[in-house]
Amino acid sequence: MAQYAVIGLGRFGTTLALQLVKMGHDVVGIDSDRRVIEMLSDSLTYTAIADVTDDHALRELNPIDYDAVIVAIGENMQASLICVVHLKNMGIENIWVKATTQAHHLILSRLGVSRIIHPEEEMGTRTAQALAYPMIREYMALGNRQYVVEVKVTAGLAGTALAELLECVKDDVFGILVKRREQLIPCPAAQFVIEANDTVVLAGNRTSLMKLAARFV
Numbered sequence: 001m002a003q004y005a006v007i008g009l010g011r012f013g014t015t016l017a018l019q020l021v022k023m024g025h026d027v028v029g030i031d032s033d034r035r036v037i038e039m040l041s042d043s044l045t046y047t048a049i050a051d052v053t054d055d056h057a058l059r060e061l062n063p064i065d066y067d068a069v070i071v072a073i074g075e076n077m078q079a080s081l082i083c084v085v086h087l088k089n090m091g092i093e094n095i096w097v098k099a100t101t102q103a104h105h106l107i108l109s110r111l112g113v114s115r116i117i118h119p120e121e122e123m124g125t126r127t128a129q130a131l132a133y134p135m136i137r138e139y140m141a142l143g144n145r146q147y148v149v150e151v152k153v154t155a156g157l158a159g160t161a162l163a164e165l166l167e168c169v170k171d172d173v174f175g176i177l178v179k180r181r182e183q184l185i186p187c188p189a190a191q192f193v194i195e196a197n198d199t200v201v202l203a204g205n206r207t208s209l210m211k212l213a214a215r216f217v
């Protein structure tokens with residue numbers, strides 16, 4: 001079980017904090033708005049009303065004791081940045097921050113935080129991907145235009161050997177795993193025959209994966 005501090009309990013911060021609690025972690029939620037804190041005080045491990053631009057108020061909450069501190073103040077860029085500077089001055093290393101604008105992102109990257117999150121852009125990208133490529137259920141970007149993707153086998157592809165399926169993208173896309181009902185089949189062999197409703201996890205470059213995706217429609 002890890003311990004997290006979530007600063008700023010708007011929709012993003014609240015969802016994040018509640019999800020972490022659901023996953024079994026300890027979460028302290030911090031916000032300057034009393035009404036927000038009152039609404040969440042029964043759901044989070046610990047809550048505190050504080051203006052995080054106030055160095056002393058922030059120090060009293062001992063953010064150094066947490067595995068990560070997430071600053072989820074979006075609209076008020078000044079408050080977000082001042083809070084990050086205070087956290088940095090306290091020696092906190094694992095700081096994740098929500099950014100709303102490019103200027104916000106730029107300053108945060110100069111401050112050297114662990115991760116900058118753009119929830120709207122990230123969700124927008126995922127939604128566009130889901131609309132354009134509905135056969136791809138999940139994906140993970142590896143960088144350099146390489147991805148791991150999860151696709152469901154349609155009835156039309158049932159009975160196809162993996163090698164035959166990947167023939168058009170040979171040496172560019174690799175089968176990592178097949179999930180068949182409850183069973184996980186790692187590193188399936190080339191002659192492995194896929195069945196309808198199998199979930200196939202593949203890795204490869206974007207162009208080849210997109211070419212292959214058309215076969216899963």
Ligand code: ATP
Binds near residue numbers: 053
């Ligand atoms: P979302 O889209 O997630 O709802 P938002 O960007 O619209 O977020 P913000 O206005 O950035 O929301 O505020 C998120 C929360 O941060 C609010 O509940 C607000 O009270 C809190 N907050 C803003 N400034 C401070 C501050 N200086 N100290 C503590 N909490 C703050």
